[in-house]
Amino acid sequence: MYLQKVSKYHSDLKIEEHGLMVSKELNFVRGSPDGIVTCRCHSSMSRLLEIKCPYSARNMTVEEAVTEKKIKYLEKKDNILHLKKNSQDGYYAQVQGLLGITGLTLANLVVWTSKDCKIITVKFDKEFYQKKLIPACESFFLTQIAPALLISQEASDNYSNDDLTQNVVPSDKMSEDIPNNDLQVVVENSVQNESEVLVQIYKCYQCGKILPEDGIKADNSNASVGCDCKNCSCDVWMCWPCARYTEEWIEENIDWYCPHCTRECDLVY
Incomplete structure (x- = not known):
């Protein structure tokens, strides 16, 4: 579904799986991203891919789940969904950690339910990392x-x-x-x-x-x-x-x- 939504804006869009990746600076800092997205038209714009499928919100749209607090790691600001920095779920730290390990500056956080699929862009927070x-x-x-x-x-x-x-x-x-x-x-x-x-x-x-x-x-x-x-x-x-x-x-x-x-x-x- 992510490929269907995004591929029409890119040429030869691919999701590469890399398994466990190790920080070049600190070899005990490691993580396994869900994927790294590459395309021919943006060779220098590879993105981290992280996917969440919240079971408790499986029969709701993502925005309904955020409103009903079934999804607590997202918030809506200026009519746009954002990944919370201080969420207790730890997803902000997870995404920022994987960005730091991979050396990427942007991530696509995909939140999927049976009724919806939202793509949230997350920028690398160097100071937090x-x-x-x-x-x-x-x-x-x-x-x-x-x-x-x-x-x-x-x-x-x-x-x-x-x-x-x-x-x-x-x-x-x-x-x-x-x-x-x-x-x-x-x-x-x-x-x-x-x-x-x-x-x-x-x-x-x-x-x-x-x-x-x-x-x-x-x-x-x-x-x-x-x-x-x-x-x-x-x-x-x-x-x-x-x-x-x-x-x-x-x-x-x-x-x-x-x-x-x-x-x-x-x-x-």
Whole structure:
């Protein structure tokens, strides 16, 4: 339908699929555009193609869906539909990210329903891409992706396949095989200036999962507690389920000690 609408204004209009594309500047910033549109009459005017088919608005026109707030990522200004910059759907960031990765300056956002097909032109927002999107991608890579990859590699080096399937470190390996809990990861060549970045990541002493500083779940399954031992500098952290820690401990101000300290430092609860 997009080709039918647009091809009459261009010569030899084509949609090329490229699969996963990687930023030339930051190799961990990647994306898969729905297509890149080219034509013979505008050789220097290739456009990014991104297609949305909102199921909740399938039986409405696009403008009806925007009015009824079935489509929240579009807004109408001066009788023209625009892609919202601050939409919670993340589509503005998606389109701008793909424009930055591909080096293109224009995108055609196609919104299709069974009753309608609208084409919204989106221009490349260089300031948004460089000052907001890229820093967010760097932060996500350094705090989430790199630690997960490196801890996964570390686990595969240290433990058998059975241990990894269980995702639990055997108790007889806890004190010897697990490296210091405050894993320090140097991630090289991952930021724009290619300088080294030091990231401190905490993981559970027993099960090995990454312990977040925020985004704690309501059931506290990913909450963490650190060892209160004053006799050593173990700096051990565990998730609440592994530590058998509860909110009552906080309310009663009870110190928590890791398995190593209860054994080696002769501490008891």
